[in-house]
Amino acid sequence: DTRRCLFVVSAYAPTDCSSDEVKDEFYRKISDPLRKAKRTDVVIMAGDFNAQVGRLDETERHLGGSYGVEAQRTDNGDRLLQLCSDNRLFLASTNFKHKERHKLTWRPPQSTQRWSQIDHIAISHRWRGSIEDCRSFWSTCLDSDHALIRARISLRLTGRKRPTAKIPIRVQLNDEKVKNIFQEQLKNQLVNCINDTHPESAWNDIQKAVETAVISTSKLNQKVRKTQWISAASTEMIDARQHIPSSPKYDEERRQLKRKLVKSLRNDREQWWVAKAKEMEKAVAIGNSRQLFRLIKETGIKNPTVSETIAEKDGSTIHCQSRRLDRWAENTIFNNI
Numbered sequence: 547d548t549r550r551c552l553f554v555v556s557a558y559a560p561t562d563c564s565s566d567e568v569k570d571e572f573y574r575k576i577s578d579p580l581r582k583a584k585r586t587d588v589v590i591m592a593g594d595f596n597a598q599v600g601r602l603d604e605t606e607r608h609l610g611g612s613y614g615v616e617a618q619r620t621d622n623g624d625r626l627l628q629l630c631s632d633n634r635l636f637l638a639s640t641n642f643k644h645k646e647r648h649k650l651t652w653r654p655p656q657s658t659q660r661w662s663q664i665d666h667i668a669i670s671h672r673w674r675g676s677i678e679d680c681r682s683f684w685s686t687c688l689d690s691d692h693a694l695i696r697a698r699i700s701l702r703l704t705g706r707k708r709p710t711a712k713i714p715i716r717v718q719l720n721d722e723k724v725k726n727i728f729q730e731q732l733k734n735q736l737v738n739c740i741n742d743t744h745p746e747s748a749w750n751d752i753q754k755a756v757e758t759a760v761i762s763t764s765k766l767n768q769k770v771r772k773t774q775w776i777s778a779a780s781t782e783m784i785d786a787r788q789h790i791p792s793s794p795k796y797d798e799e800r801r802q803l804k805r806k807l808v809k810s811l812r813n814d815r816e817q818w819w820v821a822k823a824k825e826m827e828k829a830v831a832i833g834n835s836r837q838l839f840r841l842i843k844e845t846g847i848k849n850p851t852v853s854e855t856i857a858e859k860d861g862s863t864i865h866c867q868s869r870r871l872d873r874w875a876e877n878t879i880f881n882n883i
Contacts, residue, residue, distance in 0.1 A: 560622075576591075590668070601615075613644070638677045639651075648681040
């Protein structure tokens with residue numbers, strides 16, 4: 547099953563000076579939706595956690611990176627790390643090397659106080675490689691003592707398998723050889739229909755004869771395979787690279803094979819484009835617009851479909867554009883500014 551859900555959790559945690567009962571209640575509430583996620587789901591948790599986690603040591607590297615802001619870990623920091631540990635989350639806000647200013651997220655009201663990193667973004671540990679960057683921005687138009695935190699995420703999901711495509715018989719009959727075979731098969735099947743005088747029986751016999759001739763002639767039950775532009779030589783190098791041991795003494799061998807593979811793949815891609823260009827020129831020359839547009843569609847950029855689905859609190863889907871904007875505004879962290 548390739549289906550998976552995306553959980554986006556926005557949170558605002560109590561401050562460190564709050565009572566333990568208030569903190570326990572907050573982390574209990576935020577844990578409830580996180581426990582509903584499966585291991586294959588994508589969970590993104592972001593918000594003002596009022597938590598300083600400091601630099602993570604070697605035993606905590608499964609919870610975040612090594613570029614957190616140097617600071618004394620607070621009680622909220624311990625609670626946040628425990629939450630990440632219980633729900634297999636990874637603190638992306640500590641995983642990227644940036645200037646100190648681009649990691650700090652809160653500016654205290656007094657200039658004598660030290661700036662700190664208390665806003666965080668976390669993602670499922672399995673999908674931690676999907677976050678390409680995470681940093682804070684102070685040069686925004688927001689009149690706030692908190693910086694705007696941005697994480698650049700690139701998810702690569704496996705699509706659902708579609709039913710096997712069939713080759714239309716009208717395309718196969720363009721082949722003269724296939725056309726002659728079909729006519730011969732149909733002629734042999736229609737021999738038994740000549741002496742049938744009843745119209746209904748004659749029609750059923752003709753229909754059966756055509757279907758039998760189609761099945762015996764065409765390749766309707768075969769898969770439509772797209773021509774791959776990667777050559778067999780490149781495929782062999784890809785397989786060979788996977789069998790190279792991960793030991794450092796094989797780094798040079800791995801680098802040499804990588805250079806050869808990149809060169810081979812570029813050549814394969816160039817050859818593929820040349821072949822497609824020749825097919826387009828041939829389609830233009832013979833006036834086959836159907837073939838031309840099919841080739842253009844195959845080689846063009848495929849725009850991904852964008853889902854604009856957002857639901858009300860009761861789970862019903864919102865179809866009105868203005869109501870969607872209002873619903874998004876209800877979940878904005880800066881909506882009280």
